[in-house]
Amino acid sequence: MSDNVSSPKARNGEPREIRCTRDARELHAQGVYAEVEVTGPARYAVDRLEWNGYNPYVVVAEGYGYDFTGDHPGPPAITAAMRATRCELRVRPLLLEDVSDMASGRNFLDDFNQRHLMVPGGPQWREAASTALAESWSVALDPGMSIEEVYTRIVRNDVRTVHRQLVPLWRHKASSARVLQLEAPLGGSGLTLLDVVAGELRTDDLVFEAGFDDPRIGAVLARLTVEERRVTMAWAHPYTDSWTEAARFAGATDPEALGERVRRKLKRLGIEYARRRAPAGDEER
Known part of the structure; x- marks a missing residue:
């Protein structure tokens, strides 16, 4: 990460951009290490992954924060989440090609759900993903997991929880049987x-x-x-x-x-x- 200097903002954990593509790939490949160029290549242990409902960033042990940006690729799931969030909010697209994709009707929430979270598409799943991505959270990184794995695990659980909450009660099942509304008709008897x-x-x-x-x-x-x-x-x-x-x-x-x-x-x-x-x-x- 070029031009990275110690500053009060950095030490307070405020995000700095990952400026070097190689460094972003290093974050993804190693999981819990960021390779930073100051006077020379140095590796810093990453303490936490933070998501503020719009952009993610990592905080290293020395207190520096580093943003993932659209110009320099980060973990694929995080990049997909950022694209989906920006397109959903109709703000500046993350990548230039997103403009034409949005015009063609491509749904980035469906892409994010199906390719990275391995959950179905559709209106309710899109609403669940949109709600989950709007939440802010911070989590300590597990040394045995990559940033990609930590992120997808957290967001997948949140999306599934929100989706269950969106499903009407009468569409749930109890003991493999469908729950019926009290107003449900019983055959042609005219009774409910x-x-x-x-x-x-x-x-x-x-x-x-x-x-x-x-x-x-x-x-x-x-x-x-x-x-x-x-x-x-x-x-x-x-x-x-x-x-x-x-x-x-x-x-x-x-x-x-x-x-x-x-x-x-x-x-x-x-x-x-x-x-x-x-x-x-x-x-x-």
């Missing part, structure tokens, strides 16, 4: 998964097998029809938000009307029960 699951929960488990220690509940339920009792028990379930929804889960043809009727009836029965159980003196007052 919610109808089947909710109906079984409320009509069988909650109505016919439930018992109560409080005699007031039993006294009120005894004055309801079977249909009204089903609506009442469905409404008591924590997954039900309204009387209309409770009536629909109970199988009503007009859930809004039935739900309102049951609500009014329960209110009336509750008042009557409280009045009957009240002491005579309380009633007179």
Whole structure:
């Protein structure tokens, strides 16, 4: 790296450009060493690899930072990431030939994903890569790995994590089975998964097998029809938000009307029960 002199900026780790192509190749080939020309060739151990969401640079043990630039090639994956990021942000292309490639519709994010990360292309994977490349991070270099290997390992993991987060819940699998939305239709029956699951929960488990220690509940339920009792028990379930929804889960043809009727009836029965159980003196007052 020519014209590299000790300076406060360099010692603070601020990036300096890799000015010599041979030096950039040395970084790639050796992994954790940078060959620097000051008074003569010298090798410096590279401590860290940094990515700021736009450009990468390495920091050597002596505190110097060195930028990878488009004019002097660095590790292929890093160069591809820089090209993809610049084209995605519509900033100055990394290389002159990128201008014509962008005009032809070439997608650098797909190239980066498929050639260097070994993940599929497509809109969701492009969005995952774009999000992952926007993150800033710093990592100590493993002496047994090259800069290329460290970089691709980190970014590949980030891209896969973001892609999983972008996949809708109903497209995930559990025990090799696809997760379905509750609104998913079941064949040509006109029913949805919610109808089947909710109906079984409320009509069988909650109505016919439930018992109560409080005699007031039993006294009120005894004055309801079977249909009204089903609506009442469905409404008591924590997954039900309204009387209309409770009536629909109970199988009503007009859930809004039935739900309102049951609500009014329960209110009336509750008042009557409280009045009957009240002491005579309380009633007179």
